Amino acid sequence: MGLERLCACVAVFALAALLLPSRAAHAEGEVAKLQAELAATRSDLADTRSALARTQALVEDLARKVDDFGTRGQTADAERVPPADETARLPPVNVDNPSISFVVDGKARSNTQGDDGVGFLLGSAELFLSAPIDPYLRGYASINGTTEESFDVEEAALVTTALPLNLTVKGGRFFADVGRFPHWHDEALPFVERPQSLDRIIGGESGAEGVEVSWLAPIDQYFELTTGVYNSVGELPDDLASLVGQPSYSELTYLVHPNTYIDITDTLSVEIGGTYFAVPTETRRRLAGFDVTLRHQPGTSAFYQGTVVGSEWYWNDQEFLDAGGGSSRFHRNGGYAYFESFFGRRFSGGILFDHAEEIAGATARQNAYSGFVSWMPSEFQRVRVQVDEIDQTGANDQRFWLQWTAFIGSHSHGFSTR
Amino acid sequence: MAFRLASAALSIAVMALLSTAASASLRVVATTPDVADMARQIGGDRVLVTTIAEGSQDPHKVPVKPSFVTKLNRADALVVQGLGLEHAFLPALLEAARNPRIAPGAPAYIDSSLYVEALEVPTSTNRSQGELHPLGNPHFNMDPVQGKRMARAIAEGLERIDPDGAAAYRDGLARFTAVLDERIPGWLALAAPLRGVKAVSYHQDLSYFANRFGLVLDGTIETKPGVPATPKHLEDLVAQMKRDEVRLVIREVAYEMPLAETVAKKTGARVATVATLTGGLPGADTYVAFVEANLRAVLAAASPAGSE
Numbered sequence: 001m002g003l004e005r006l007c008a009c010v011a012v013f014a015l016a017a018l019l020l021p022s023r024a025a026h027a028e029g030e031v032a033k034l035q036a037e038l039a040a041t042r043s044d045l046a047d048t049r050s051a052l053a054r055t056q057a058l059v060e061d062l063a064r065k066v067d068d069f070g071t072r073g074q075t076a077d078a079e080r081v082p083p084a085d086e087t088a089r090l091p092p093v094n095v096d097n098p099s100i101s102f103v104v105d106g107k108a109r110s111n112t113q114g115d116d117g118v119g120f121l122l123g124s125a126e127l128f129l130s131a132p133i134d135p136y137l138r139g140y141a142s143i144n145g146t147t148e149e150s151f152d153v154e155e156a157a158l159v160t161t162a163l164p165l166n167l168t169v170k171g172g173r174f175f176a177d178v179g180r181f182p183h184w185h186d187e188a189l190p191f192v193e194r195p196q197s198l199d200r201i202i203g204g205e206s207g208a209e210g211v212e213v214s215w216l217a218p219i220d221q222y223f224e225l226t227t228g229v230y231n232s233v234g235e236l237p238d239d240l241a242s243l244v245g246q247p248s249y250s251e252l253t254y255l256v257h258p259n260t261y262i263d264i265t266d267t268l269s270v271e272i273g274g275t276y277f278a279v280p281t282e283t284r285r286r287l288a289g290f291d292v293t294l295r296h297q298p299g300t301s302a303f304y305q306g307t308v309v310g311s312e313w314y315w316n317d318q319e320f321l322d323a324g325g326g327s328s329r330f331h332r333n334g335g336y337a338y339f340e341s342f343f344g345r346r347f348s349g350g351i352l353f354d355h356a357e358e359i360a361g362a363t364a365r366q367n368a369y370s371g372f373v374s375w376m377p378s379e380f381q382r383v384r385v386q387v388d389e390i391d392q393t394g395a396n397d398q399r400f401w402l403q404w405t406a407f408i409g410s411h412s413h414g415f416s417t418r
Numbered sequence: 419m420a421f422r423l424a425s426a427a428l429s430i431a432v433m434a435l436l437s438t439a440a441s442a443s444l445r446v447v448a449t450t451p452d453v454a455d456m457a458r459q460i461g462g463d464r465v466l467v468t469t470i471a472e473g474s475q476d477p478h479k480v481p482v483k484p485s486f487v488t489k490l491n492r493a494d495a496l497v498v499q500g501l502g503l504e505h506a507f508l509p510a511l512l513e514a515a516r517n518p519r520i521a522p523g524a525p526a527y528i529d530s531s532l533y534v535e536a537l538e539v540p541t542s543t544n545r546s547q548g549e550l551h552p553l554g555n556p557h558f559n560m561d562p563v564q565g566k567r568m569a570r571a572i573a574e575g576l577e578r579i580d581p582d583g584a585a586a587y588r589d590g591l592a593r594f595t596a597v598l599d600e601r602i603p604g605w606l607a608l609a610a611p612l613r614g615v616k617a618v619s620y621h622q623d624l625s626y627f628a629n630r631f632g633l634v635l636d637g638t639i640e641t642k643p644g645v646p647a648t649p650k651h652l653e654d655l656v657a658q659m660k661r662d663e664v665r666l667v668i669r670e671v672a673y674e675m676p677l678a679e680t681v682a683k684k685t686g687a688r689v690a691t692v693a694t695l696t697g698g699l700p701g702a703d704t705y706v707a708f709v710e711a712n713l714r715a716v717l718a719a720a721s722p723a724g725s726e
Contacts (some may be wrong), residue, residue, distance in 0.1 A: 008426060023547060079533055079535065079567060080532075080533050080534060080535040080536075082532050082533065086532065087523070087527070087528075087529070087530070087532075087575070087578070088498075088500070088503065088522060088523055088527050088528075088529035089529055089531050089532060089553060090522050135518075161516075161518065161521075162518045163516075166491065166516050167516075168516060214513070216487070216488070216491055216515075216516055217488075218491065218492065219488065220488055220489075220492075221488065222484040222485055222487060222488045224484075261484035261485060262482070263483070263485050269483065269485070271484065295481075296480045299472055299474060299475045299481075300474065301474070301476075301671060301672050301673055301674050301675065302674070303674065303676075322585070340479075344646075344674065345673075346646050347648050358471055377645075377646070378548075378549075378644065378645045378646070379549060379644055379645075415482060415487070415510040415511065415513050415514035
């Protein structure tokens, strides 16, 4: 039995020894196969995880965009994604329509002398339109009506915007570049009324039809030179007949106006200009003048906010037709000086002195002394009171003014009314 | 003699030409001290920056000086803060400057608001709502995170007009951004006590600052944006501050102090003075110093023992 068992065991071991190599080889194959399958599964799992991560990121990104869309403008944490070709964020402009604004300037007046008496005036109802026309040109128009005059086109002009050599050309009907206030619109003045000296010598605003060329010197110092040619400058009283404005080159009005500006300190500056215009034929009209503006602009938050001191003076030499067909020449002068200080964010006040002479006929000298206070409830409306003491031939006059001005829309006559 | 004079004149002309070539920096005009500082830090020696507004000024009331016209006339680039902040002075200056290169929309018109997501974009604009900015609140410079976006737009703008300096501008941007990245976490930690603190400002210009540092704005001293306070509005504001337990009045340096003090006195609040532009507070002449100075001023007034 023992021997038989021993023999059987030996036989089994021998058989096992014969069979083992092939089974081991088979097992190794199985392991390798399983390992390959495991690696493939792991790879698939990694791919799946990666795809899932991408999907999750995409979902999160979409969710964020949806949130951003829903709360656009309400959170500063989201970064704006500008369109690829955008270089600046500009306000939307309706390219088919110009900028439109309207000024309502109402006045109440009381005189102690003269025929004016007490009453209300529409000082100005001005519709102002402006827009770029193309890359090289802009246009603007000002249509104004008052109590004394019906609606009229005060200005309708084209202005170049892209000429070389710092040149700008303006053409049409506009306020010629005379001094400072002559080319300002009434509602932009610091006083209720345009100084009488400018009304008499210039003829109100320096309204003209013609063409102007201005040049800005390409240097650090501000220097601008304007030259112009016009039919005439300003308006004459109805009872005067002028010899200017005849259809001949030599009877047009030619103007030159240099202007410079100096920063005296960081807060104090002065602007100086000179004006000369003339009609060449027999020098039928020649006008010379200067303007000086001193500004103190401390830029502080204190109650005192700054002061402007300004003056203009003009000498006019002009020939007028007589009733009898002849002509007479008159040399007259006039001008004003004023200062205005600004207080808080909405008050200003100042005084004005004005010396005026009639442009023709009797001189009728008039000296006016005015005090004015302005209150601006907001940037878009202004209430002003002014008292005038008028020293003139005959009885002196005292005038009291209340002016209420409001601006509908974005109303600005630009750099020229700085 | 004539020959010597001619030689001297020629020498001077050549030297002038050479000096011009040697100092061929971009002439950059910046509308505010904030974008000026960023342009300097990003552009380094490649830019020569001049600024229009001063830090203590109300940006809505910057004077239109002719001396700015000559700077703009000769500028190679104009950097604006944007979103209409400069609407009160820039259009008139650009009209007179005769420089189409820096006209709005031109390549050298660099708008720092390009990447800023604007707050308070009005859904309708009419003047009864005050002086609203149609593109949204333009005082984003008070938030340093927006400052990074401003810098990016400025760097890209400079690169656009001076491609040769692209590497320098990118390096400058990276340096500027790194400084802000380093400082912002510290500022946020510093501002932790401000979270949930209610405040009233003078003008509606603290929205981005409040959004970043956790302040809760509860009204303005102005009746509406750009519209001065009326007695009735102040009466209502004081009642509202008492009801809402507002203990902080933030007065921007460009606005008058007495009114802010009056409101504070009536409500038991303290007044903090901040600047809306770099350089508005003493010693805060860089953008980073400006953000820090504002934050510390508000913290000082908001803390229990704080005082102006």
